[in-house]
Amino acid sequence: xxxxxxxxxxxxxxxxxxxxxxxxxxxxxEGALREILRECEFRWQEFEPRHAGPFREWGRTLRxxxxxxxLTAAVDLLNGLLLATPMHPHLADHEDxxxxxxxxxPPSADLAHRFQxxxxxxxxxxxxxxxxxxxxxxAADGCDRVYADxxxxxxxxxxSETCANRTNVAAFRARKREG
Ligand SMILES: [Zn+2]
Ligand SMILES: [Zn+2]
Numbered sequence: 001x002x003x004x005x006x007x008x009x010x011x012x013x014x015x016x017x018x019x020x021x022x023x024x025x026x027x028x029x030e031g032a033l034r035e036i037l038r039e040c041e042f043r044w045q046e047f048e049p050r051h052a053g054p055f056r057e058w059g060r061t062l063r064x065x066x067x068x069x070x071l072t073a074a075v076d077l078l079n080g081l082l083l084a085t086p087m088h089p090h091l092a093d094h095e096d097x098x099x100x101x102x103x104x105x106p107p108s109a110d111l112a113h114r115f116q117x118x119x120x121x122x123x124x125x126x127x128x129x130x131x132x133x134x135x136x137x138x139a140a141d142g143c144d145r146v147y148a149d150x151x152x153x154x155x156x157x158x159x160s161e162t163c164a165n166r167t168n169v170a171a172f173r174a175r176k177r178e179g
Contacts (some may be wrong), residue, residue, distance in 0.1 A: 007067070009040040009041050009042070009118075009120060009122075010040075010118045010119045010120075010122025010123065010149045011119075011123060011126055011150070012040055012148065013036060013037075013040035013042065013118070013119055014062050014065075014087040014119040014122070014123055015060065015066075015146055015147060015148050016036040016039070016040065017033070017036060017055060017058060017115075017119075017147045018062050018063045018066060018146050019146060019159070020032055020033065020036060020059060021055075021056045021059030021060055021063075022059055022063045023145045023146075024144055026145075028052075028055075028056050028059065030034050030047075030049055030052050031157060033047065033051075033052055033055050037111075037115070042114070042118075042150075043094070043111060047110040048111075049155050051110070051111055051112045054113075054116075055112060058112070058115070058116055061081065062123070063146065064077050065077055065078065065123060065135070066135050066137060066146035066148075067137055067146075068132060071127075071132055074084055074127060074132055075127065077122065078123060078124050078127065081116075081118070081120055082120055082124065085105075085113075085116050085117055085120055086105065086106060086117075087104050087106075087121075088104075088106035088107065088109075088137060089102060089103070089104050090102075090103055091103070091105060103118075104117035104118055104120075104121045105117035123135075127149070130154070132152055133149075133154060134149045134156075135147065135148045135149070138157070138158050138159035138160075138163050139157040139158055139163075140158055140159070140163035140164070140166060140167045141167070141170070143158075143159060143163050145159035145160070145163075146159065147160075151160075167174070
């Protein structure tokens with residue numbers, strides 16, 4: 001399954017919104033939220049200030065998924081949200097971005113609702129394929145950002161190269177002190 005790429009940016013978008021809203025250094029300003037939508041190829045042009053509230057709330061909600069350590073807890077969370085989010089799957093092909101793709105929310109749904117539906121569906125597909133092995137909270141000391149591992153190997157435990165390197169350097173120094 002492709003979990004990156006245009007047809008399934010929902011996973012990357014989930015990570016970005018959770019980190020923007022809930023991490024210590026996150027920026028959940030209207031401009032930052034609009035930028036996430038643009039990068040993840042949602043229809044950012046439709047973003048209005050009134051959407052910021054629902055996006056921030058959604059980021060806080062989805063954090064629970066990334067923090068879950070038991071699969072049953074993650075599944076319960078997703079199932080609750082899937083039932084609470086009106087869905088009406090259909091094919092869409094609009095100018096920007098172009099190409100046939102699935103929309104999960106009803107055609108009349110606004111941007112925030114569509115974002116919720118798409119991120120939920122993509123996280124659900126991910127969990128069906130990989131359980132919780134591809135998602136989590138960064139393992140670096142003092143970092144509270146979440147990640148989703150889209151690599152083939154699937155061994156990622158950090159939100160970024162920066163956190164991975166910082167942790168490796170610290171471990172190396174600790175070993176040296178002991179040795
Ligand atoms: Zn679309
Ligand atoms: Zn990190």
